[in-house]
Amino acid sequence: MDFTKFYADRVVPMKGSAIREMFKRMADPEIISLAGGNPASELFPGDELSKIAGKLLMTSPTLALQYGTTDGYPKMRDCAIERAKKVNAYKDGDMALIMTGANQGIDLTAKALINKGDKIIVESPSFIGSLNAFRTYECELVGVKVEADGMNTEALEEALKNNDGVKLIYTIPTFQNPTGSTMSLEKRKKLIELANKYDVAVLEDNPYGDLRFSGEDVPTLKSLDTEGRVIYAGSFSKILSPGMRLGYIIGDPSICSKIEMLKQVNDVHTPMLTQLMCVEFMKKYDIDKYIAKNRELYGKKCAAMTEAMEKYFPAGKVKYTVPEGGIFLWCECPTITDIAPVVDKCLEKKVAIVPGNNFEIDINAPSNKFRLNYSSATIEKITEGVRRLGEVLTECL
Amino acid sequence: MDFTKFYADRVVPMKGSAIREMFKRMADPEIISLAGGNPASELFPGDELSKIAGKLLMTSPTLALQYGTTDGYPKMRDCAIERAKKVNAYKDGDMALIMTGANQGIDLTAKALINKGDKIIVESPSFIGSLNAFRTYECELVGVKVEADGMNTEALEEALKNNDGVKLIYTIPTFQNPTGSTMSLEKRKKLIELANKYDVAVLEDNPYGDLRFSGEDVPTLKSLDTEGRVIYAGSFSKILSPGMRLGYIIGDPSICSKIEMLKQVNDVHTPMLTQLMCVEFMKKYDIDKYIAKNRELYGKKCAAMTEAMEKYFPAGKVKYTVPEGGIFLWCECPTITDIAPVVDKCLEKKVAIVPGNNFEIDINAPSNKFRLNYSSATIEKITEGVRRLGEVLTECL
Numbered sequence: 001m002d003f004t005k006f007y008a009d010r011v012v013p014m015k016g017s018a019i020r021e022m023f024k025r026m027a028d029p030e031i032i033s034l035a036g037g038n039p040a041s042e043l044f045p046g047d048e049l050s051k052i053a054g055k056l057l058m059t060s061p062t063l064a065l066q067y068g069t070t071d072g073y074p075k076m077r078d079c080a081i082e083r084a085k086k087v088n089a090y091k092d093g094d095m096a097l098i099m100t101g102a103n104q105g106i107d108l109t110a111k112a113l114i115n116k117g118d119k120i121i122v123e124s125p126s127f128i129g130s131l132n133a134f135r136t137y138e139c140e141l142v143g144v145k146v147e148a149d150g151m152n153t154e155a156l157e158e159a160l161k162n163n164d165g166v167k168l169i170y171t172i173p174t175f176q177n178p179t180g181s182t183m184s185l186e187k188r189k190k191l192i193e194l195a196n197k198y199d200v201a202v203l204e205d206n207p208y209g210d211l212r213f214s215g216e217d218v219p220t221l222k223s224l225d226t227e228g229r230v231i232y233a234g235s236f237s238k239i240l241s242p243g244m245r246l247g248y249i250i251g252d253p254s255i256c257s258k259i260e261m262l263k264q265v266n267d268v269h270t271p272m273l274t275q276l277m278c279v280e281f282m283k284k285y286d287i288d289k290y291i292a293k294n295r296e297l298y299g300k301k302c303a304a305m306t307e308a309m310e311k312y313f314p315a316g317k318v319k320y321t322v323p324e325g326g327i328f329l330w331c332e333c334p335t336i337t338d339i340a341p342v343v344d345k346c347l348e349k350k351v352a353i354v355p356g357n358n359f360e361i362d363i364n365a366p367s368n369k370f371r372l373n374y375s376s377a378t379i380e381k382i383t384e385g386v387r388r389l390g391e392v393l394t395e396c397l
Numbered sequence: 398m399d400f401t402k403f404y405a406d407r408v409v410p411m412k413g414s415a416i417r418e419m420f421k422r423m424a425d426p427e428i429i430s431l432a433g434g435n436p437a438s439e440l441f442p443g444d445e446l447s448k449i450a451g452k453l454l455m456t457s458p459t460l461a462l463q464y465g466t467t468d469g470y471p472k473m474r475d476c477a478i479e480r481a482k483k484v485n486a487y488k489d490g491d492m493a494l495i496m497t498g499a500n501q502g503i504d505l506t507a508k509a510l511i512n513k514g515d516k517i518i519v520e521s522p523s524f525i526g527s528l529n530a531f532r533t534y535e536c537e538l539v540g541v542k543v544e545a546d547g548m549n550t551e552a553l554e555e556a557l558k559n560n561d562g563v564k565l566i567y568t569i570p571t572f573q574n575p576t577g578s579t580m581s582l583e584k585r586k587k588l589i590e591l592a593n594k595y596d597v598a599v600l601e602d603n604p605y606g607d608l609r610f611s612g613e614d615v616p617t618l619k620s621l622d623t624e625g626r627v628i629y630a631g632s633f634s635k636i637l638s639p640g641m642r643l644g645y646i647i648g649d650p651s652i653c654s655k656i657e658m659l660k661q662v663n664d665v666h667t668p669m670l671t672q673l674m675c676v677e678f679m680k681k682y683d684i685d686k687y688i689a690k691n692r693e694l695y696g697k698k699c700a701a702m703t704e705a706m707e708k709y710f711p712a713g714k715v716k717y718t719v720p721e722g723g724i725f726l727w728c729e730c731p732t733i734t735d736i737a738p739v740v741d742k743c744l745e746k747k748v749a750i751v752p753g754n755n756f757e758i759d760i761n762a763p764s765n766k767f768r769l770n771y772s773s774a775t776i777e778k779i780t781e782g783v784r785r786l787g788e789v790l791t792e793c794l
Contacts, residue, residue, distance in 0.1 A: 001625040003652040006564050006598055008512050008534070011655045038464055046458025053670070054451030061443025065638035067435055100497055100642075100664040107663050111533065115405050116513075133662035136508070137405070167403050201403055228398040241462035243669035245497075255400040258408045265530035266504050267497040267664065271671050272640035273450070 010136050015363070028350070032385035035352035037177065037327060038376040039238050040301075043294055045281065049241075052280040053273065060276070068272045070264040072098025072248070076275040079282050080234060080248035087209060088223030089232045095256035097263065100270045102207055102235040102247030105259065107133040108266065109203055109231055109249065110168070112258040114139045119166040121159050121200075123151055125359030125369075127177040130170060130205065142166065143361045146176060148321045150183025153190040160198040168201045173221055175208035175326025178359045178371040182324060185218050192224045200229070201255070207235040207247075210291050212325035213299030228252045236278060238327070238375075239291045244274040298327060301374040301382060305329060308383045312390025317397040327375035330356075335397050338366035342396050351388040407533050412760075425747070429782035432749035434574065434724060435773040436635050437698075440691055442678065446638075449677040450670065457673070465669045467661040469495025469645070473672040476679050477631060477645035484606060485620030486629045492653035494660065497667045499604055499632040499644030502656065504530040505663065506600055506628055506646065507565070509655040511536045516563040518556050518597075520548055522756030522766075524574040527567060527602065539563065540758045543573060545718045547580025550587040557595040565598045570618055572605035572723025575756045575768040579721060582615050589621045597626070598652070604632040604644075607688050609722035610696030625649045633675060635724070635772075636688045641671040695724060698771040698779060702726060705780045709787025714794040724772035727753075732794050735763035739793050748785040 056064050071077065077096045084090040099105040106129075114120065114137040122131060124143030134141060142163055144155045150173060160166060169191065173183040183191070195202050204221040222232040231251035236244065249259055263269075281287065306322050306329070319332040333339060343355045356369030374382055453461050468474065474493045481487040496502040503526075511517065511534040519528060521540030531538060539556050542549045547570060557563060566588070570580035580588070592599050601618040619629040628648035633641065646656055660666075678684065703719050703726070716729040730736060740752045753766030771779055 001598075001649055001651075003510075003598065003649060003655075006510050006652075007655065008508065008510050008515075010512075011509050011659065014655065014658045036464070041459040041463050044458045044462045046454050046462065049458070049462070050451050050454035053454055054447050057443050057447035057450055061441045061446070062438040063640075065441045065443065065446070065640045066438050067433070067639045100668070103662065104664045111405065112408050113400075113403050113405050115407075118405075129662055129665065132658075136659060136662060201398075201400065242464045243460075243462045245664060245666070245668045252398055252400060254398075255403075258400075258404065258411065261411045261529075262408065262533060265500065265526055265533060267501045267642060268526065269642070271497070271642045271668050273671060274668050 010138050014132070014135070031350045031352055032377060032381045032388070033352045034372045034377065034382070034385050034389070035354045036373055036376055039242060039327070040294060040297055040375050043297060044241060045285070045290060048281060048285060049277055052277050052284070056273065056276050056280065064273045064276055066272070068269045068275070070269050071260050072270060073272060073275040073279065075279045079279055080250070084232060084234055084250050087220045089220045089234070090250055093253070094250050095253040097249045097256055097260055098270050098275060099247040099249055099263070100267055101237060101245040102205065102233045103129050103133065104263070104266070105233045105247055105249035106130050106203065106205060108259045108262045109255070110134050110137050111262050112255060113167050113201065117165065119163050121156065121166055121169045122361070123171055123176065124361060125178055125356060126170070127172060127205070128358050131361070134170070141361045146179050146181055148181050150181055150187045151191065153187050153194065156191065157194055160194055160200065166198070166200050168203055169195060170203045170205065171221070172205045174206055174218065175211060175323060175328070178328050178354070179330040180323030180326055180328045181321065182218060188218065188221055188224055192221060195229055196227055202230045203233065204230050205233045207238050208326035210239050211295055211298055211327065213295050213302065215324035231255060239287065239294070240278060240281065244278065246270065246274055246278055295325070298325070298375055301379055302329070304379045305372065305374040305382050305386060308386035312387045314394045314397050318393060327373055329372040329374060331370050331372065333368045333393070333397055336368050339368055339370050340366065342392055343370065345392045345396065346389055349388040349392060351385045353389060407535050411529070411532070428747045428749055429774060429778045429785070430749045431769045431774065431779070431782050431786070432751045433770055433773055436639060436724065437691060437694055437772050440694060441638060442682070442687060445678060445682060446674055449674050449681070453670065453673050453677065461670045461673055463669070465666045465672070467666050468657050469667060470669060470672040470676065472676045476676055477647070481629060481631055481647050484617045486617045486631070487647055490650070491647050492650040494646045494653055494657055495667050495672060496644040496646055496660070497664055498634060498642040499602065499630045500526050500530065501660070501663070502630045502644055502646035503527050503600065503602060505656045505659040506652070507531050507534050508659050509652060510564050510598065514562065516560050518553065518563055518566045519758070520568055520573065521758060522575055522753060523567070524569060524602070525755050528758070531567070538758045543576050543578055545578050547573070547578055547584045548588065550584050550591065553588065554591055557591055557597065563595070563597050565600055566592060567600045567602065568618070569602045571603055571615065572608060572720060572725070575725050575751070576727040577720030577723050577725045578718065579615060585615065585618055585621055589618060592626055593624055599627045600630065601627050602630045604635050605723035607636050608692055608695055608724065610692050610699065612721035619647070628652060636684065636691070637675060637678065641675065643667065643671055643675055692722070695722070695772055698776055699726070701776045702769065702771040702779050702783060705783035709784045711791045711794050715790060724770055726769040726771060728767050728769065730765045730790070730794055733765050736765055736767050737763065739789055740767065742789045742793065743786055746785045746789055748782045750786060
């Protein structure tokens with residue numbers, strides 16, 4: 001039977017993430033992917049986690065295999081709070097919830113807040129996974145342009161002034177996906193000021209904050225918030241393992257208690273074993289040392305990518321800003337209007353990049369931008385991938 | 398800041414599961430819980446899974462720790478299909494999706510189908526987790542009474558005839574939660590006939606189907622469905638481990654593809670390690686042998702519980718049907734109208750049971766029923782728990 005006639009309105013316009021669809025085609029081992037958002041697997045602490053998991057299941061099988069509580073294993077909540085405290089994102093009275101990846105926290109935050117027709121202000125461009133999650137609550141997305149130093153705050157104020165029914169501002173202020181840009185302290189203060197003035201909530205998504213390899217840290221929005229209106233989403237995906245699906249939400253109990261109830265009917269609780277493994281890893285090892293290794297590697301990979309771009313891209317035809325951390329680099333080709341033919345030719349040459357339209361509110365409008373990832377491939381493959389991409393760009397621009 | 402004013406309509410009336418709240422109070426080790434739905438932890442294959450997890454992380458760290466695909470690890474999908482085939486719940490052309498517990502599949506099936514105001518026919522009483530998931534889509538729940546041989550099909554036809562906007566029938570046909578009852582073959586055929594006649598979808602939730610300890614198996618609804626309108630939810634929670642959070646959805650691609658997109662923006666994918674562990678466990682060991690051990694144990698525990706009930710309950714005051722499988726026993730006290738005072742007195746005597754109102758559509762209406770679980774506690778504790786419960790019932794009835 002064809003279920004189309006039974007579809008809820010919210011899923012009728014839904015399209016899957018083009019990036020994750022692309023993953024499926026990447027079975028071809030000759031393709032060099034600069035498309036995904038995978039962290040470097042060469043540093044995964046497989047041996048350490050192997051010993052930890054083996055021991056946990058041997059000595060605490062009931063704890064590891066029985067049902068757990070929806071808000072998370074208590075010591076895992078402590079670990080999340082410990083990470084959040086490092087960036088002053090946890091305050092007395094806040095509630096912490098363990099999520100099966102931060103994406104679940106973002107999805108359920110929207111589910112707790114958004115009625116059909118409500119508005120969410122998002123960065124333009126922004127993370128496709130969050131935009132698609134928001135879209136399932138039939139809200140209207142209002143885009144505010146991201147600049148090299150983050151969201152344009154004048155445009156943000158205009159958006160708040162001109163739109164009724166804005167409940168939430170969603171932002172990735174540090175090493176943003178897809179632009180790699182970081183919001184300046186001045187703009188962060190302005191954003192908080194505007195959220196207070198226009199009485200809206202803020203969802204700060206910070207999966208990349210620990211991955212700075214140059215420049216100076218900027219305080220989190222959560223740390224600047226004096227009214228408790230920032231909900232903070234943290235993740236272990238980029239600092240330990242994405243396949244473990246461990247993230248967290250920290251915020252006022254009046255919102256977190258509702259998110260907890262929504263999680264209860266969603267996946268009941270995050271798997272116990274992965275939570276316990278993370279707790280033991282943080283107890284036995286210095287996770288900051290492990291993160292530092294990643295950070296160093298990403299700095300090198302980013303440098304390798306930009307060096308190759310300098311060498312192989314047609315001179316003056318591609319605009320980009322070198323990021324100070326994170327895993328993404330954002331490129332614009334001012335001499336063309338649509339990057340789609342470039343992306344297709346790249347796939348013929350066995351290199352994958354993500355066209356910019358995917359990150360926009362209107363994904364059907366042509367975009368002359370594309371996103372590159374430098375965390376996943378080896379330096380050798382990054383260089384070769386950029387060489388192939390450079391060939392296509394030289395031909396097309 | 399108090400987020401109450403920002404709440405989406407769907408979360409305003411939400412209450413957390415009273416059962417899961419009760420879990421939190423159960424830190425008191427003297428309390429005997431006959432309240433939860435935990436499988437027996439004494440049989441968990443901790444040693445086997447310890448070796449499996451240790452080896453997987455040592456030899457395949459990238460596979461175990463990197464991002465996976467939303468539909469599930471391919472070999473894990475094969476495992477789910479293998480389980481489904483045993484009960485003829487997989488047909489050529491069906492799509493299988495791995496879920497982070499079957500509850501996620503139930504939640505996202507409703508999300509894919511239900512608009513505000515749509516109706517879902519549910520068994521009355523039914524599983525609180527599913528009812529609460531459905532409630533978050535602002536649907537109307539239409540209850541159809543469950544009898545000793547399953548849903549009353551005359552009442553089902555009345556409900557279908559008298560209600561516009563029914564999209565879905567949700568049922569746990571085998572060893573139902575909370576009643577422990579199993580729908581007869583005749584009623585199953587009638588349900589499928591009615592679903593065809595009134596053109597509605599069916600969600601068959603079958604987490605307990607493998608746990609029969611007496612009587613004869615009854616075919617799944619999915620196996621009787623010739624039109625592809627049954628969506629089948631399976632689970633590894635009661636046959637391997639609930640803490641691993643592994644379930645699956647099998648059905649027509651026109652519905653499963655939408656559920657996959659909703660999962661993509663929900664938790665991206667189910668954790669890789671637990672999927673890989675399940676695959677290896679099913680490769681290395683005979684899971685049916687393991688299930689048989691559980692079945693045998695549950696048969697003994699159920700017998701111990703009913704023996705104790707015969708001995709300690711006030712004669713003729715409590716009505717119940719002995720189940721042929723699963724993990725629950727459902728009791729009615731016809732001489733009273735509200736079980737709440739009994740439940741409170743039980744907690745004073747350190748035994749926990751779940752009052753029946755939790756499983757009803759109107760959870761505020763008093764109920765003279767309660768649910769007992771016999772899978773979790775040891776036989777000794779079951780006997781002692783029922784003895785304490787019997788004391789309270791003798792006093793109150």
